[in-house]
Amino acid sequence: MSEIITRRKLIAAGFTAAGAAGLSVAARLADRYGLIPPDHGHLFGTGETVTYAALRTLTSRHSHAREFNRSEISKIAPVKGAPPENETYHRLLAGGFADWRLKIDGLVARPSSFSLAELKRFPSENHIFHQACEEGWSFIAEWAGVPLSYVLNLAGVLPPARYVAFFGFDSHPDAGDLRKVKGKWNSIDMADAWHPQTLLAYGMNGHDLPTGHGAPLRLRVPRQLGGKSTKYLSHILVTDTVENIGKGYGAEGPERGFSWYAGI
Amino acid sequence: MADTAYLPDLEIQGSDRLEFPRHSLLVRVTHWITALSFLSLLVSGILILIAHPRLYWGETGGVGAPSLIDLPIPFKIGYSGWGRYLHFPSAWVSVATGVVYLLVGLFTRHFKSNLLPARRDLSWKSIWRSILVDLRLKRPTKEESQTYNVLQRLAYLVVVFVLFPLILLSGLAMSPAIASVFPALVKGFGGQQSARTIHFFVACLLVLFLFVHIVMVSLAGFTSRTWAMVTGRSTHE
Numbered sequence: 001m002s003e004i005i006t007r008r009k010l011i012a013a014g015f016t017a018a019g020a021a022g023l024s025v026a027a028r029l030a031d032r033y034g035l036i037p038p039d040h041g042h043l044f045g046t047g048e049t050v051t052y053a054a055l056r057t058l059t060s061r062h063s064h065a066r067e068f069n070r071s072e073i074s075k076i077a078p079v080k081g082a083p084p085e086n087e088t089y090h091r092l093l094a095g096g097f098a099d100w101r102l103k104i105d106g107l108v109a110r111p112s113s114f115s116l117a118e119l120k121r122f123p124s125e126n127h128i129f130h131q132a133c134e135e136g137w138s139f140i141a142e143w144a145g146v147p148l149s150y151v152l153n154l155a156g157v158l159p160p161a162r163y164v165a166f167f168g169f170d171s172h173p174d175a176g177d178l179r180k181v182k183g184k185w186n187s188i189d190m191a192d193a194w195h196p197q198t199l200l201a202y203g204m205n206g207h208d209l210p211t212g213h214g215a216p217l218r219l220r221v222p223r224q225l226g227g228k229s230t231k232y233l234s235h236i237l238v239t240d241t242v243e244n245i246g247k248g249y250g251a252e253g254p255e256r257g258f259s260w261y262a263g264i
Numbered sequence: 265m266a267d268t269a270y271l272p273d274l275e276i277q278g279s280d281r282l283e284f285p286r287h288s289l290l291v292r293v294t295h296w297i298t299a300l301s302f303l304s305l306l307v308s309g310i311l312i313l314i315a316h317p318r319l320y321w322g323e324t325g326g327v328g329a330p331s332l333i334d335l336p337i338p339f340k341i342g343y344s345g346w347g348r349y350l351h352f353p354s355a356w357v358s359v360a361t362g363v364v365y366l367l368v369g370l371f372t373r374h375f376k377s378n379l380l381p382a383r384r385d386l387s388w389k390s391i392w393r394s395i396l397v398d399l400r401l402k403r404p405t406k407e408e409s410q411t412y413n414v415l416q417r418l419a420y421l422v423v424v425f426v427l428f429p430l431i432l433l434s435g436l437a438m439s440p441a442i443a444s445v446f447p448a449l450v451k452g453f454g455g456q457q458s459a460r461t462i463h464f465f466v467a468c469l470l471v472l473f474l475f476v477h478i479v480m481v482s483l484a485g486f487t488s489r490t491w492a493m494v495t496g497r498s499t500h501e
Contacts, residue, residue: 047353055441063444068323076328130323130456132440134344136316137326138456223444257345263441264348 034162034189038242038250039260052261056191059263065197065222068128073205074139079212084170084183084232097216102200106165106238109156116216119202122146127197129222131229134258143220144203149194152238160240163250164193166219166230167237171252178245186230186251187242187260188221197222200233225262227253286410286498290372294365295493297357302470304354309467311347314340319464323455332461355435362428378412379421385414404484409498416480423473427466434463 030036035053039045083089092100097116105111124144132138152164170183192198199220202209209215214231221228242250250260287295317335318325325331369375384390394415397408412420436442437450437459453459481489492498 042349044349044353047356048349050356051352055439058445059441063441065440065444066447066450072323074324074326074329076326078326078328130440130443132438132456133326134315134348135341136312136318136344136460138324139326139329140324223441225440253345257343257349259345259349259352264352264439 034191037259037261038163038187038248039254042249042254042259044259048259048261051259051264055261055263056189059191059223061191061195063223065129068130068140070128070142072140073128073142077139077141077205077213078133078137079210080133080135080226081184081231083211083215084168086169089169089232093211093215100216100234102217102233102236104151104155104236104238106236107158107161107240108152108238109158110154112155114151116202119146119151119200119217122150125199126203127199127220127222129197129220131220131222131226133226134262138226142205143199143201144206145199145201145217145220147196148198148200148219149196151200151236152193155238157238161190161238162240163187163189163238163242165237165239165242165245166233167235168214168230168232169234170232181246181252184230184232184252185246186219186228186253187239187245188219188224188228192221192223195221195223223263225264227258228262285496286492287496288372288374289496290365290368290374291378292493292496294361297361298365301354301358301361302474305351305358306467306471308347308350308354311343312351313464314338315342315344315347319461320457321454321461322457325457355432359432365424375421375424379417379424381414381417385417390414391418398480409484409489419473419476423470427470427473431463431466431470434459434466438463 027036030053035049035056037045037048037052040049042048083093101113101115102119103111103113124146126142126144128140128142130138130140148164165187166185167181168184171181171185188198197220200217201214201220202217204210204213209218214229214233217233218231219229219233237245239245242248246252247255249255251258253262254260313335314337316339317337318327318331319333319335320326320329321332385394391414394413397413398415433449434453436446437453438456443450443456450456450459453462488498
């Protein structure tokens with residue numbers, strides 16, 4: 001009898017050890033292949049991790065967001081949130097963004113900054129995307145802009161890069177400590193950053209980007225919900241970790257209960 | 265597998281109380297996990313819905329655009345984030361449980377022996393008789409509570425093979441990442457907003473099923489039926 005118990009105990013211990021080892025190997029592999037989101041340690045981070053890993057495995061560079069015809073463009077494109085209440089922003093807005101510059105730094109060979117006129121001189125693309133909000137509403141609009149990948153290549157992304165973080169005017173981290181970033185900021189992984197449909201958009205439905213939609217420049221990540229497409233851009237940071245930005249969840253959204261990955 | 269795992273000497277315990285096997289281990293475990301995850305999906309689904317309690321048809325919709333249905337509740341923003349965070353782990357648990365239930369159920373012939381109605385029961389006359397029996401709202405006899413009648417069988421089959429797949433697929437069709445891999449899925453539902461509307465109505469049907477289910481369980485004896493779903497044994501005095 002005791003022999004059986006010993007054997008049972010041995011087997012149980014073996015399974016536990018194998019399970020623990022298996023989990024740790026799986027976690028390491030998942031991290032290596034970019035399947036662990038920065039907010040995995042959040043209250044509901046387990047579900048977020050499973051969803052992110054599943055959708056990252058399912059999607060590839062070749063899975064493109066749906067594109068639509070001009071006739072399908074929505075007559076009404078609702079706006080969520082107000083423009084930054086920021087002196088600098090309103091001064092730039094009044095000046096037609098002639099003095100505005102987009103800064104790109106971090107893990108890049110050539111930290112740079114571009115004016116709106118310079119961005120518009122880069123190869124431009126037009127895409128008609130469907131955009132849905134977390135809340136449930138959606139619209140179709142045409143966006144004009146430069147692929148993010150083009151700007152990233154100009155700056156020269158260095159190999160350890162894992163995320164590209166975006167800061168709007170109300171979150172400007174220039175003050176110093178990235179941990180103290182306030183307001184709207186977000187980040188995307190390199191799979192979305194290099195994706196051919198990811199745009200830095202300065203035009204919408206044939207006009208300059210309207211103020212409510214993020215003038216002068218916003219991100220468009222069409223394979224995620226609209227909230228991921230940061231408006232009123234002022235600064236792009238290429239980084240190997242988002243742990244040292246804000247609360248370390250990769251965006252301010254998770255602090256208010258929204259998951260970082262919005263491919264959903 | 266578990267269907268046949270009962271020892272014959274467990275069937276009769278005592279002289280005035282008759283116990284007989286009712287639910288297999290598979291059915292009991294998956295029933296309670298599904299019940300919990302469904303409640304969690306329902307609560308989080310409501311939290312998501314109240315951020316924008318309007319339904320549309322087609323690809324797009326929003327304030328100012330023509331809507332299909334305006335639910336008579338105020339817009340309440342602030343919970344949809346937490347709602348979503350909770351909705352997905354619950355959905356994963358529910359889907360994983362459903363997959364186990366389907367696979368083991370097929371393997372143990374659970375669907376064939378417990379849920380598929382007999383051919384002779386599939387006449388309108390027989391279905392009508394079951395409706396009349398159910399409408400008497402009386403406690404079922406021992407024979408009746410040993411197996412499912414044709415209405416119960418059809419209701420469970422519709423929930424397992426129609427409503428659950430439909431709510432899963434319409435949910436997936438709302439995801440922009442899924443839409444980039446399976447655009448035909450969104451088109452099949454008639455657009456992203458149509459998928460959202462269908463998702464809502466299937467959820468309503470599932471809630472209706474839950475309501476009728478609890479009423480019927482209460483009529484049959486809430487404690488004894490619930491006990492049967494916990495222990496697997498049905499008692500009849």
